[in-house]
Amino acid sequence: MEDISSYFFHMLYLAKTVHDSPRLKKEWPSFGSIPLDEDSFYELAFELAVSIFEDTSCYYNEESGIDTWVLSDPAVERFCELCVRLETEKGLEEGFNPFRRNAEQMIHEGFRLDSYSYDYGWRLSPSDRGRHCILFFSDENFYGTEELPVAFLEILDGFRELNRQLEAELGLNKLVPIYPLRNEWKEAA
Numbered sequence: 001m002e003d004i005s006s007y008f009f010h011m012l013y014l015a016k017t018v019h020d021s022p023r024l025k026k027e028w029p030s031f032g033s034i035p036l037d038e039d040s041f042y043e044l045a046f047e048l049a050v051s052i053f054e055d056t057s058c059y060y061n062e063e064s065g066i067d068t069w070v071l072s073d074p075a076v077e078r079f080c081e082l083c084v085r086l087e088t089e090k091g092l093e094e095g096f097n098p099f100r101r102n103a104e105q106m107i108h109e110g111f112r113l114d115s116y117s118y119d120y121g122w123r124l125s126p127s128d129r130g131r132h133c134i135l136f137f138s139d140e141n142f143y144g145t146e147e148l149p150v151a152f153l154e155i156l157d158g159f160r161e162l163n164r165q166l167e168a169e170l171g172l173n174k175l176v177p178i179y180p181l182r183n184e185w186k187e188a189a
Contacts, residue, residue, distance in 0.1 A: 052152035082166040106158035115144030
């Protein structure tokens with residue numbers, strides 16, 4: 001009888017993560033050709049992690065041995081735009097915007113990984129130079145690569161939910177009728 005690799009169950013978990021995410025499901029239609037071994041498992045986890053945010057860049061610094069992930073997405077950009085608009089309309093300072101605090105808490109929760117040797121940061125305000133993004137740092141002792149796809153998904157979903165809440169707060173998500181109102185209908189000639 002052939003032994004089942006311990007990575008088999010981890011790969012099933014990643015496959016379920018893809019199945020449950022419509023965006024990832026389009027990019028990863030089949031897991032049928034992936035071998036159930038350690039190398040394939042880490043490769044799959046890395047590829048999934050890279051595909052969560054629309055713009056993901058990974059940099060490796062050979063001197064320090066640090067991997068730096070720069071995660072950016074239209075949902076993050078939209079969040080930052082909505083926060084600036086809310087702060088302008090309500091006269092709030094960045095530090096007193098409850099949505100920014102909720103975003104920070106959501107990022108903290110998303111990055112509660114079982115591994116160690118990692119850190120993270122974010123640039124979500126006009127006072128931060130550069131683009132609006134989330135940063136993730138790890139060194140060679142980091143062993144939680146398989147946790148990153150789920151963590152990234154949770155964070156991105158959190159930004160989408162915060163955007164819905166911000167749009168409601170700002171009165172931007174009004175319903176638009178699919179069909180024109182009756183008095184605007186015209187008869188065909």
